[in-house]
Structure formats: C-alpha cells, structure tokens
Amino acid sequence: MLNLVIIFIVVTCINSARSECPCPDISLCAPLQTGPRHEKVAFMVSDSNWRSYDYSQLTTIVICTNDIDPQLLCLAHSRQVRLVWIANYDVKQLSNATARTEWVNRQVDNVKRTYTDGVNLDMEDEIPYTSDAAHKYTELVQELSNLIHVQVPGSMVSVDVAWSAPCIDGRCYDYAGLARASDFLFVMAYDLRSQIYDLNDCVASANSPIVQVAAGLTNFTQIFQIPPSKLVLGVPWYCYDYKCLSFDSNMTCTIEHVPFRGAPCSDAAGVQRDYQYCRVLLRMNSTSGRLIDNRTGAVFFNYVNQQDTYVHQVWMDDPETLTIKYNLANDRRLLGIGMWNVDCLDYASSASKEAQQDTTDMWNAMKIFHSVHRKT
Ligand SMILES: *[C@@H]1O[C@H](CO)[C@@H](O)[C@H](O)[C@H]1NC(C)=O
Ligand SMILES: *[C@@H]1O[C@H](CO)[C@@H](O)[C@H](O)[C@H]1NC(C)=O
Ligand SMILES: *[C@@H]1O[C@H](CO)[C@@H](O)[C@H](O)[C@H]1NC(C)=O
Numbered sequence: 001m002l003n004l005v006i007i008f009i010v011v012t013c014i015n016s017a018r019s020e021c022p023c024p025d026i027s028l029c030a031p032l033q034t035g036p037r038h039e040k041v042a043f044m045v046s047d048s049n050w051r052s053y054d055y056s057q058l059t060t061i062v063i064c065t066n067d068i069d070p071q072l073l074c075l076a077h078s079r080q081v082r083l084v085w086i087a088n089y090d091v092k093q094l095s096n097a098t099a100r101t102e103w104v105n106r107q108v109d110n111v112k113r114t115y116t117d118g119v120n121l122d123m124e125d126e127i128p129y130t131s132d133a134a135h136k137y138t139e140l141v142q143e144l145s146n147l148i149h150v151q152v153p154g155s156m157v158s159v160d161v162a163w164s165a166p167c168i169d170g171r172c173y174d175y176a177g178l179a180r181a182s183d184f185l186f187v188m189a190y191d192l193r194s195q196i197y198d199l200n201d202c203v204a205s206a207n208s209p210i211v212q213v214a215a216g217l218t219n220f221t222q223i224f225q226i227p228p229s230k231l232v233l234g235v236p237w238y239c240y241d242y243k244c245l246s247f248d249s250n251m252t253c254t255i256e257h258v259p260f261r262g263a264p265c266s267d268a269a270g271v272q273r274d275y276q277y278c279r280v281l282l283r284m285n286s287t288s289g290r291l292i293d294n295r296t297g298a299v300f301f302n303y304v305n306q307q308d309t310y311v312h313q314v315w316m317d318d319p320e321t322l323t324i325k326y327n328l329a330n331d332r333r334l335l336g337i338g339m340w341n342v343d344c345l346d347y348a349s350s351a352s353k354e355a356q357q358d359t360t361d362m363w364n365a366m367k368i369f370h371s372v373h374r375k376t
C-alpha cells in the first residue's frame with residue numbers, strides 16, 4: 001500500500017512538472033511565433049520516422065503518439081514547425097461544464113509542460129441534429145482557444161471535421177461555429193464511402209472522389225459561409241484493399257455488406273493500408289496494372305490475394321491524383337493541405353529503390369501547393 005502511494009506521488013510529480021528545456025538552444029522551447037502563412041499539416045502516428053519528414057514544407061505536426069522524443073521538439077521549432085497534440089473529448093460529458101473546464105485546463109497544462117504549440121480536436125462521435133451537444137462542442141473549442149491563446153501566445157487550436165457539412169456519418173456539428181472558435185478546420189476529405197445506402201452500389205470505389213471533395217468544400221464555404229482561409233484540405237496517404245465477392249467484365253468489385261451508422265454498406269468491408277503497402281502490392285501482385293478511374297479521379301488495381309485466393313481491388317490516391325486535390329486547394333484559396341497520415345510512407349534506409357522514390361514523389365507532389373512562407 002505504502003509503495004503504491006509513493007509510486008502515485010512520483011508519477012504525479014513527473015506528470016505535472018515542467019521538465020528542463022531539452023534543446024541546447026533554450027529559445028527553441030518557446031512557443032513558435034510565425035506570421036500568417038499557408039499550412040501543411042502532417043498527422044504523426046509513429047515515433048520512428050520524424051527525422052525523415054520534409055521540414056522545408058511542413059508547418060504543423062499533429063502528434064498522435066503518446067509521447068514525443070525531445071529532439072523532435074528542437075528540430076521542429078528550429079524549422080518553424082508547430083507541434084500540436086491530438087485530443088478527444090467524451091461526447092457524453094459535453095453538457096458538463098465542470099468536466100469541460102477541467103479538460104481545457106489539462107490540455108493547456110500539457111502544451112505548456114511539453115513546450116508545444118497547441119491542440120487538434122479529433123472528436124468524431126455522432127451528434128444528432130436535434131441535440132444541443134453540437135453547440136456545447138463549439139463552446140468547448142472556444143473555451144480552449146480563449147485560454148490557450150493567452151497562456152501560450154502563438155499557439156493554435158484546430159478541429160477535424162468530416163468532408164462535408166452538415167451531418168456526414170451522423171456528425172451534425174456546428175461547423176461555422178467551430179471555424180470561428182478555432183484557428184482552422186482540418187477537412188477530412190476521405191472515407192467518403194463510409195455510408196452507402198444503395199445496395200446496388202455496394203462496390204469497391206474511390207476513397208476520396210474529386211467531384212464530391214470539391215462539393216464538400218463548396219458546402220463549407222458557400223452554404224456555411226466559412227472563409228476558405230479557415231480550411232485545410234486533408235487527403236489520404238492510405239489506401240483501401242477490398243475483397244471482391246464478385247467481379248464482372250467492367251471490373252466492378254462487389255463487396256460484403258458491412259453497415260455503418262445506419263447505412264447497410266460501407267468502406268469498413270475493406271482494409272485500410274498504408275500507401276507504401278499498396279504500392280508494393282501494385283508492383284508485385286497486380287493483375288491489372290495501375291488504372292485511373294476517370295469518374296472519381298482515383299487510382300485502382302486488381303490482384304489475387306494469396307491468403308484467401310479471392311480477387312481483391314485496391315483503391316488509392318498517388319502523386320498524380322493528389323496533385324489534382326492540392327490544386328483544388330490552390331484554386332479555392334484554402335489555408336492549407338495536410339495528410340492522414342505522414343507515416344504511411346517507407347522512410348527506412350533499407351527500403352527498395354522504388355519505395356524510396358515513392359516517398360520522394362509523395363512529398364514533392366505537395367510542392368504544388370503555395371510556398372509555405374507566402375502570406376495568406
Ligand atoms: C461532471 O464532471 C465532473 C468532473 O469530471 C464529474 O466529477 C461529474 O461526475 C460529472 N457529472 C456528471 C453528471 O457526469
Ligand atoms: C451541402 O449542404 C446541403 C444543405 O445542407 C445539403 O443538402 C447537401 O447534401 C450538401 N452537399 C454535400 C456534398 O454534402
Ligand atoms: C459494363 O458497362 C457497360 C457500359 O456501361 C454496360 O452496358 C454493361 O451492361 C456492363 N456490364 C456488366 C457485366 O455490368
């Protein structure tokens with residue numbers, strides 16, 4: 001018992017104390033100050049690749065790991081890149097003002113303790129149209145922004161939102177209010193097949209079809225009157241591998257009926273894979289070669305899976321199709337672009353020549369979006 005108490009005290013101290021600045025140059029532990037600039041936002045899910053990212057392009061890294069290497073802080077700040085923590089809030093506690101304030105304080109303390117630059121909110125729960133939870137969520141974001149902007153000058157609060165408003169996947173959020181309450185919205189322009197209502201259309205198809213992505217942006221800017229300067233277009237650096245139950249001469253791949261939030265068919269029938277994995281499949285296993293679906297602006301190919309012996313169809317974006325999306329962000333004068341997630345590429349020094357080239361090409365494709373140092 002005594003041991004437990006002591007351990008508890010020690011852990012509490014470690015958790016709340018601000019450790020010494022880990023950087024040789026202590027100015028790197030100050031929150032980053034930058035003028036207005038375009039954003040390139042990377043979601044980091046692994047702690048093993050960060051040394052290989054393209055810091056000449058990035059502006060923000062969203063930390064989705066439990067912890068960070070202190071050296072990442074020093075490197076990122078020396079390259080003018082913000083580090084922000086991904087965070088979630090229990091949707092059931094949105095009406096609980098005490099819980100909201102406690103949570104906000106915890107986020108701000110964490111940012112200060114780690115010398116980082118803000119918070120990215122990734123709540124993706126359903127909120128019905130009739131509920132006042134949407135309003136409470138906006139209030140939570142506003143409360144966080146108000147406190148963190150004072151306590152950590154230069155910090156940023158961003159909110160992840162569905163590819164379109166108002167109720168994709170049952171997420172009836174107050175999109176315009178969230179945009180006002182935060183520094184920007186990260187539009188997750190992927191998983192567009194999360195809810196297929198027509199069972200005749202229960203087939204493999206594009207994760208991020210260009211026409212709908214453009215329509216989703218129009219919804220945010222035209223119907224919800226959100227300034228484009230508050231929007232970052234998030235694109236997938238992952239792919240979907242679908243097992244085909246049947247496969248016709250038009251290469252239509254029908255998939256298992258897997259329901260999601262009230263829809264009888266969804267992309268949950270497929271398996272999400274990293275870009276690098278699908279590129280290896282394309283090179284090693286494809287029976288069709290790389291095909292472009294001109295209707296959706298996406299890449300797909302077929303292969304025979306060795307484990308289950310079925311034909312599979314893989315849908316993905318690659319530098320050619322991503323360039324169209326980055327150009328869309330340019331045309332619409334958006335604040336930025338970003339990806340889920342930056343660790344989908346092969347950064348290993350032992351990677352094959354082809355894999356290394358893929359990694360370079362994916363980063364280079366992003367260069368078509370404004371130079372980050374240009375003012376918005
Ligand atoms: C509201 O939040 C506080 C603090 O987290 C908690 O102690 C309390 O039980 C919550 N109230 C309800 C009704 O859940
Ligand atoms: C855009 O918003 C309108 C009005 O809320 C809605 O009817 C329409 O389905 C939305 N479009 C897309 C692409 O989500
Ligand atoms: C293939 O597509 C063509 C043109 O859209 C259509 O006429 C034909 O019926 C399709 N074949 C199958 C097997 O669905």
Ligand SMILES: *[C@@H]1O[C@H](CO)[C@@H](O)[C@H](O)[C@H]1NC(C)=O
Pocket residue numbers: 291292293294
């Ligand atoms: C898409 O269009 C290109 C160029 O017009 C064409 O070569 C290609 O065959 C088309 N892709 C498919 C799957 O029809």
Ligand SMILES: *[C@@H]1O[C@H](CO)[C@@H](O)[C@H](O)[C@H]1NC(C)=O
Pocket residue numbers: 284285304305306307
């Ligand atoms: C792809 O092909 C390789 C080499 O033939 C094989 O070892 C591997 O199992 C195949 N992958 C899948 C997912 O079928």
